[in-house]
Amino acid sequence: MKRIYLGEFEEIVLLTVAVLGDGAYGVSISDAIEEQTGRSASLSAVHAALHRLQEKSMLHSRMGEATAERGGRRKRLFTVTALGNRTLNEIRTVRNRMWDSISPQNFPAVSI
Amino acid sequence: MPKNPQPPQWASRLLEWFCADHLLEEIQGDLEERFLRNVDLFGEQSAKRQYAVSVLGFIRPFALKNEKSPVPLYTQIMISNYFKIALRNLLKHKGYSFINIFGLATGMAVTMLIGLWVHDELSYDKSFKNYDRLGQLWQFVTFDVEKSSYTVLPIPLAKELRTKYPDVEAVSLSSNNLSLILDAGEKKMERKGNYVEPFFTDMLSVNMISGSKDGLKDVNSVLLSESSAEALFGDEDPLNKIIKIDNKASVKVAGVYKDFPFNTSFNDVSFLLPWSLYEATNPYVKSVTDAWDDNSFQIFVQLKTGADFEALSSKIRDIRMKMNNPPSYKPEFFIHPMSRWHLYSEFKNGLNTGGLIQFVWLFGIIGGFVLLLACINFMNLSTARSEKRAKEVGIRKAVGSVRTQLVMQFFSESLMVVLLSFILSLIIVQLSLPLFNEVAAKQIRILWENPLFWIAGLGFTLLTSVISGSYPALYLSSFQAVKVLKGTFRVGRFAAVPRKVLVVMQFTVSVTLIIGTVIVFRQIQHVKNLEVGYNRQGIIEVRLNTPELQGHYDELRTDLLETGAVVEVAESVGSITGSGGLTTNFSWKGKEPDSRPLLMGNNVTHDYGKTIGWEIVQGRDFSRNYSTDSSAVILSEATLKLTGFKNPLEEIVTHQGKPLKVIGIVKDIIKESPFQEIKPAFYVINYKAVDMIMVRLSEGMPVSTALEKVADVFRKHNPSSPFMYNFVDVQYGKKFKEEERIGKLSLFFTILAVMISCLGLFGLASFIAEQRTKEIGVRKVLGASVLNLWGLLSRDFLILVTISLFIASPLAYYFMNKWIEGYVIKTDITWWIFVGSGAGALLISLLTVSFQAIKAALMNPVRSLRSE
Numbered sequence: 013m014k015r016i017y018l019g020e021f022e023e024i025v026l027l028t029v030a031v032l033g034d035g036a037y038g039v040s041i042s043d044a045i046e047e048q049t050g051r052s053a054s055l056s057a058v059h060a061a062l063h064r065l066q067e068k069s070m071l072h073s074r075m076g077e078a079t080a081e082r083g084g085r086r087k088r089l090f091t092v093t094a095l096g097n098r099t100l101n102e103i104r105t106v107r108n109r110m111w112d113s114i115s116p117q118n119f120p121a122v123s124i
Numbered sequence: 125m126p127k128n129p130q131p132p133q134w135a136s137r138l139l140e141w142f143c144a145d146h147l148l149e150e151i152q153g154d155l156e157e158r159f160l161r162n163v164d165l166f167g168e169q170s171a172k173r174q175y176a177v178s179v180l181g182f183i184r185p186f187a188l189k190n191e192k193s194p195v196p197l198y199t200q201i202m203i204s205n206y207f208k209i210a211l212r213n214l215l216k217h218k219g220y221s222f223i224n225i226f227g228l229a230t231g232m233a234v235t236m237l238i239g240l241w242v243h244d245e246l247s248y249d250k251s252f253k254n255y256d257r258l259g260q261l262w263q264f265v266t267f268d269v270e271k272s273s274y275t276v277l278p279i280p281l282a283k284e285l286r287t288k289y290p291d292v293e294a295v296s297l298s299s300n301n302l303s304l305i306l307d308a309g310e311k312k313m314e315r316k317g318n319y320v321e322p323f324f325t326d327m328l329s330v331n332m333i334s335g336s337k338d339g340l341k342d343v344n345s346v347l348l349s350e351s352s353a354e355a356l357f358g359d360e361d362p363l364n365k366i367i368k369i370d371n372k373a374s375v376k377v378a379g380v381y382k383d384f385p386f387n388t389s390f391n392d393v394s395f396l397l398p399w400s401l402y403e404a405t406n407p408y409v410k411s412v413t414d415a416w417d418d419n420s421f422q423i424f425v426q427l428k429t430g431a432d433f434e435a436l437s438s439k440i441r442d443i444r445m446k447m448n449n450p451p452s453y454k455p456e457f458f459i460h461p462m463s464r465w466h467l468y469s470e471f472k473n474g475l476n477t478g479g480l481i482q483f484v485w486l487f488g489i490i491g492g493f494v495l496l497l498a499c500i501n502f503m504n505l506s507t508a509r510s511e512k513r514a515k516e517v518g519i520r521k522a523v524g525s526v527r528t529q530l531v532m533q534f535f536s537e538s539l540m541v542v543l544l545s546f547i548l549s550l551i552i553v554q555l556s557l558p559l560f561n562e563v564a565a566k567q568i569r570i571l572w573e574n575p576l577f578w579i580a581g582l583g584f585t586l587l588t589s590v591i592s593g594s595y596p597a598l599y600l601s602s603f604q605a606v607k608v609l610k611g612t613f614r615v616g617r618f619a620a621v622p623r624k625v626l627v628v629m630q631f632t633v634s635v636t637l638i639i640g641t642v643i644v645f646r647q648i649q650h651v652k653n654l655e656v657g658y659n660r661q662g663i664i665e666v667r668l669n670t671p672e673l674q675g676h677y678d679e680l681r682t683d684l685l686e687t688g689a690v691v692e693v694a695e696s697v698g699s700i701t702g703s704g705g706l707t708t709n710f711s712w713k714g715k716e717p718d719s720r721p722l723l724m725g726n727n728v729t730h731d732y733g734k735t736i737g738w739e740i741v742q743g744r745d746f747s748r749n750y751s752t753d754s755s756a757v758i759l760s761e762a763t764l765k766l767t768g769f770k771n772p773l774e775e776i777v778t779h780q781g782k783p784l785k786v787i788g789i790v791k792d793i794i795k796e797s798p799f800q801e802i803k804p805a806f807y808v809i810n811y812k813a814v815d816m817i818m819v820r821l822s823e824g825m826p827v828s829t830a831l832e833k834v835a836d837v838f839r840k841h842n843p844s845s846p847f848m849y850n851f852v853d854v855q856y857g858k859k860f861k862e863e864e865r866i867g868k869l870s871l872f873f874t875i876l877a878v879m880i881s882c883l884g885l886f887g888l889a890s891f892i893a894e895q896r897t898k899e900i901g902v903r904k905v906l907g908a909s910v911l912n913l914w915g916l917l918s919r920d921f922l923i924l925v926t927i928s929l930f931i932a933s934p935l936a937y938y939f940m941n942k943w944i945e946g947y948v949i950k951t952d953i954t955w956w957i958f959v960g961s962g963a964g965a966l967l968i969s970l971l972t973v974s975f976q977a978i979k980a981a982l983m984n985p986v987r988s989l990r991s992e
Contacts, residue, residue, distance in 0.1 A: 038154035055154055056181030059147075063186045075150075081160070085153035 018070075018099065024049065025061040026070060026100060029090045037076070037087040038062070062090060070096030129163045131156060132172045135179040143182065144189050151182060202529060203536065209516075210537035217509070223887045224505050225545050227880055228588070231498020232549035234876055237560055238491030239580070240553075240568045244387055245484050248466040251385045253329035254426055257293070259433055259459040261285075261423040264474050266454045267708055267722040273471035276300070276419045279412060281457065284443060285423070291431035296324040297399055298422040301392060305669055305845050307368040308356040312846045315352050317395035318422075319402035325381075327426045328390065335363050335379025340398040345378035352394040353380045369397065371670040371844045373405045386567040389465050416444060417451045425459060433461045452720060453708065483866070490873050493633045497877055500626040501884035502545075503592040506538060507623065508891045510596035517600050518608030530601035538593030539586070546585045563868050624924055627888070630881045631928035631965065632935070637874040638961045639936035640943075643953060644867045647944060648860060650951035656856065657760075657793035658700065659737035662821045663852040664834070665699055668814070672842040677729060677811060683837045684819060689830035691822045694735035695814040697727040701855040703796040703803070710806070712767050712777045721766060724795065724803050725779060727810035733758075733790070735820050743773045743788030746809055754809050757784035761792050763804035777806070784808060798859055801948045818852070878965075882972045885921060889973045893917060893980035900980055901988035913981035918973045925969045929962040 018026065028044045029036040038055055041062070045053040065071040076087040092100070136152070143151060155178055162171035214221040249255060261281065264271040279297060286295045299319040306315055322340040324330075325347070330337060339345045346367060353362040362377045369375060375397065384390040403410045412418040427436065437458040444455045456474075467481040517530060553570060561568055571577040668674050677695055684690045698704030705725040730753070732738075733745040741761065746753050757777060759767075769775050775786045784806075792802045821830040835847045893900075900913055908916075937953065944950045 038150065039157045042158075054181050055151075055158060055178050056184060056187075059151060059154075059182070060184055060186050063147075082153040082157050085149050085156070087153060088150040 018103070019061075021053075021057070022061050022065055023100075023103065025058060026065055026092065026096055029062075029071060030092050030097075030100065034089070034091075036090045041090075065096070066090075068095075069093060070099055129160075129168045129171070131159045131175045135176040139179045139182065142189060143187050147187055151187065155179065203532075206533045206536045207540060209533070210540050213513075213537070214541070219890070220505060220509060220887060221541075223883050224502055225541060225548060227883045227887075228498050228502045228542065228545040229548035229552060230876060231495050231501075231880055232545060232584075233552035233556070234873065235491045235495040236549060236553045236570075236581070237556070238487050238494075240570070241560075241564060241566065242484050242488055242491075243571070244566055244568050245467065245480060247387065249388050249462050251388060252462065254327060255462055257427045257429065257431075258327060258462040259425050259427065260462070260465065261425065262458055262460050262471075263419070264456040264458070264471070267720050271456075271471075271474040272722075273474075274419060275422055277421060277423050277457070278416045278418055278444075279409075279421055280414055280416055281443065282423050285425060285440065289436065289439065291428055291436050292425050293428045294323045294327055294426040296321040296327060296424050298324065298424060299399075299402060300420075300422060303667070303669075304370050304395075305368075306352070306356060306395065307371065307844065308365065311356050312844075313352075313355060314846065314848050315394045316392045317397065318393055319397045319399050321399045324396065324424065327424060328384075330396075331382040333380045333382055334361075335377070337379065339378025340396060342376075342378060343398055343400045343404060344373065344375045345398060345401075346375040347379045347381055347396040348377055349383045349394040350380055351383050353377070368844075369401075369405075371672070373401060375401065389462075416447065419455075433459050487869070487873075490637070490870075493637075494873060494877055494880065497630050497633060497880045497884075499588055499592065500630050501880060501887070502542075502588065503595070504623050504626055504884055505887045505891070506541075506592050507595045508888060510534070510600055513596070514600060514603055514608050517603050518605045521603070521605035522609065527601050531597045534597035534600065535589065535593045538596075539589040542585050542589040542592070546581060563865065563872070565865065623888070627885065627921070627924045628928045628931070630884060631925050631969070632932045634874070634877045634881045635929055635932035635961060635965045636936045636939075637870070637877050638965060639932065639957060640940055641867070641870045641874045642957050642961055643936075643940045643944065643951070644863075644870055646957070647947070647951045648863050648867055651798045651863075651949055652860065654794065654798055654949065655791070656798075657738060657791045660700075660853045660856050662823060662827075663700070663736060663818055664821065664831070664849040665816055665818045665852060665855070666838065666847070666849045667816055668695070670842055670845050672844065673817070673838075674815075675812070676841065677814075677817075680817065680837070680841055681731075683840070684834060687833040687837060689822055689825050689833040691820045692731050692735040693817065693819050694732040695729045695811070695817045696732055697810075697814050697816065699816055699850070699855060700736055700793070700818065700852055701795060701859070706803075707779070709780050710777065712769075712775065714768070722803065723763065723766075724805040726805060726807045727813050728807050729811060729814065730809065732807065732818075735818055736793075737820075738793060739791040741789045741791060743786070745788060746807075752785070753787070755782065755784055756787040756809070758788040758790055758807040759786055760790055760802075760805040760807075762802050763806055764789050766804045779806070779808065794856075799863070799947050799949055878968065882968060885969055885972045886976065889917070889921060889976040892920075893976045897980070897983070897988045900983065901985035904981075904983075904985040905989070910978065910981045914974065914977045917977035917980060918970060921969060921973045922966065925966055929965065933958045933962070 024045060025041060028041050028048065031048070032040055032044055038058055042053050042055055042058045045051070045058070062071060062073075066073060070093055071090045072093045073088050073090045076089045078084050078086050139152065139155075140148065155175060158178070159171050159175045162174055166174075252258065260275060261277050262273055262275055263277060264273050266272075282295050282297045285292050297320070301316050301318055303314050303316050306313055320340065322338060325332075325337040325340065330347075333350055335347070339347055346369070348356070348362060356362065356367070357365060362380055365377045366374055367377060381396075384393060403413070412420070427433065440457045440459070443457055444450060460469075464476075467479055467484065468476050469479040470477045520530060520533075550570070557568060557570070560566075666673075673680070681693045684693050703724055705727065706722055707725045708720045708722055710721075710723050710725070728746075730746045730748050733740070743758075746756065746758065750756070757779070759772065759777075764772055767775075767777070769786075772786050772789055776783050777786060778784070790807070793805065794802060795805070796803065819834055821827065821834070831849075834849075838847045896917070900917075903913060903916075937958070940953060944953065
């Protein structure tokens with residue numbers, strides 16, 4: 013099966029776009045990542061990742077409406093494409109399958 | 125209301141400058157949104173800082189403006205494909221590629237060498253700051269009918285120029301370039317230098333390392349060049365050290381100057397002594413301070429800015445002739461500007477006839493031709509090869525190449541090959557420079573830092589690649605794909621005509637060069653074989669440079685003869701191989717009153733004739749048995765011819781008012797340039813005015829032992845100076861230096877030209893042989909012999925070479941005849957030179973072609989016919 017690999021940061025950005033739904037654009041994604049993972053993500057890093065994901069056809073983008081708050085500049089709004097969705101699903105399936113195949117005695121000692 | 129906070133302007137500008145247009149809006153928007161939030165959270169300062177940091181963070185590939193984006197992707201791929209195909213083609217045909225690249229590189233290298241040489245010649249003396257304003261005084265004098273030119277002048281002329289001519293800024297007298305012994309106590313050596321006036325250092329913008337330029341104002345001082353200071357004192361500080369000059373005067377080192385650059389007229393001036401010292405130590409100089417007719421010194425002038433050499437020359441021309449009692453030799457003074465010293469130094473009968481500039485032209489033209497040969501080769505081979513690629517063109521067209529793309533392809537291919545050759549030629553030049561410098565007596569290096577060099581080199585590369593690439597690019601790309609692929613395409617009958625013309629041109633140049641070189645060498649050999657009139661083997665000459673040697677002839681002679689290493693000893697004025705004692709003050713019975721021929725008067729001792737081994741034709745040699753010989757004279761054959769004496773042994777001649785009895789006639793002795801007519805000469809006994817001792821070593825003893833014994837005698841008599849001597853035959857050989865250098869250089873160029881031509885012929889022959897593989901196969905099957913096939917393949921080329929022989933011979937005759945007319949003593953240009961050179965060229969080309977022809981003829985026909 014041919015697969016497109018995603019970097020870890022790319023995966024997080026892609027997931028965040030999915031979480032944010034209609035309102036995903038640079039600043040909101042960067043804020044959300046910080047909120048969700050606790051680590052800060054610079055705007056430039058986020059933009060670079062979005063750019064790459066778009067090149068891989070996992071994101072689709074359109075320009076939003078102009079608003080007053082950004083000096084009248086439009087936002088670029090991102091949505092996850094079908095390919096992006098499938099990739100996320102695949103990653104999740106693979107991870108789950110691997111988690112499931114860990115035998116209990118080898119399970120890392122996590123206190124319950 | 126608080127002012128609206130704004131992000132830092134420089135950061136926004138920077139972003140606008142580097143960010144790709146289609147991303148700018150969103151990025152700017154995001155940054156500003158974040159900025160406004162940060163202002164609320166952390167304050168304006170911190171927000172501004174973070175804004176700037178974020179902008180810098182966007183300097184990433186994805187956000188940058190992409191300059192290349194307008195070029196479609198496929199074009200990029202195609203261009204890299206062109207280079208790939210070009211490289212594959214080169215590697216597939218290694219032989220051709222080698223011939224092509226190496227041939228062109230050799231041609232380029234030769235041209236580069238010549239170009240560097242020409243550049244060096246043209247920039248001669250230019251390193252002097254006052255280059256445009258410096259000049260040297262010359263004079264034309266009329267002895268008999270012709271005007272001769274001299275650089276030696278009377279001393280009072282300098283004062284006259286200094287005081288009466290406002291255009292002159294400075295004047296300096298100078299001695300000739302003298303060899304003197306510098307004695308620094310521990311180390312002694314002979315070096316060349318001049319006595320000059322103090323202003324000389326300013327005129328030549330002498331570059332002082334230590335001490336002062338004005339050092340020459342003090343009588344007992346010397347300025348040393350850096351190299352001679354190092355040779356004398358090593359690492360010690362030379363300033364204020366004492367040096368003895370010729371064991372006569374002691375002088376203090378007042379300064380050290382940087383050696384004059386090698387490509388200047390003063391490169392052999394390794395010390396400067398004050399003129400005042402010259403006057404103080406040399407009574408002769410002192411005595412002629414006001415003598416207008418004693419021409420022994422050089423004068424250099426510096427003009428004021430804007431002054432004209434020509435105008436001033438015409439003003440000073442008749443200074444002497446306007447005075448009372450003008451001399452009979454009618455001096456005409458003029459100033460020769462520094463810009464013309466090196467290249468235009470020859471005068472004939474009062475007119476400048478050029479000089480080295482002729483060689484600059486000659487070699488420039490040869491260089492152009494060699495380059496042309498290499499280019500012809502390159503074009504010939506690449507066009508020949510490109511016909512093979514008609515199929516490739518067809519296929520490219522069939523899959524959608526448009527014509528411009530094919531044109532691009534062939535141009536980029538030839539550019540690549542030419543660039544490779546250029547790089548290779550740089551390497552060749554760098555490696556061959558040491559040898560070239562030795563032959564050409566130059567110190568040339570590649571002008572890496574000169575933009576002109578690169579412009580010329582790369583410009584030429586571009587030109588060659590366009591010219592050689594134009595045939596395949598423009599012609600092949602016009603083929604119709606269908607015809608080529610169907611195989612109905614034929615290269616036109618006349619496609620080979622330009623190639624043949626080029627081969628003829630190539631060989632015309634080569635054969636002309638061969639003939640020229642043969643004639644140059646014959647001329648040198650002819651002059652070398654002339655009888656010099658004495659036996660120059662085994663004689664050494666020692667200059668009588670110190671008071672200890674002068675005037676002690678008898679003691680020296682006895683001691684030298686006692687060693688057993690010496691056959692005979694004599695003294696004379698000047699070397700046997702130099703001209704000296706030129707005089708017009710010589711008359712005889714029956715001389716025309718107006719004629720003033722120039723003769724060489726030689727002061728010699730009794731044993732001169734025996735020492736050098738001259739040949740007495742009539743009469744007898746000098747002898748101690750006749751006390752009357754002190755007023756006797758021996759004439760040379762040329763003098764005999766001049767005077768027209770029927771019975772010379774009964775004649776009396778007058779030299780400087782003194783009557784001299786003719787006692788003998790000797791064969792002419794070549795003292796000056798052997799390429800010129802021999803001047804009439806006469807010999808008189810004079811033990812006082814002599815400055816050179818010549819010693820004939822005995823033949824029975826090894827030279828080194830004999831020399832050691834002679835050296836001992838000299839050290840005994842003259843302990844203060846090193847023993848320095850010259851072999852007469854070596855000195856004589858130096859007279860051919862210039863001609864031999866030309867000979868060597870032209871030999872070098874000829875070999876290269878022939879080599880390049882043959883390389884091209886070789887390539888073409890192998891190409892033709894390959895093209896006719898099938899034909900040869902069929903012929904063999906039908907019974908053709910190897911000899912038949914060899915003739916078939918070689919004939920075409922030999923016809924071309926023969927044609928070029930017929931063009932080259934008259935050309936070479938014309939040019940070489942002109943060259944040889946410049947000499948008085950000349951060899952004849954005979955028919956066999958042309959026949960021989962032609963036969964040689966034919967033989968070489970036949971060998972070149974035969975290799976391929978025989979290889980093709982020996983091939984098994986089964987192989988060549990099976991391939992389809």
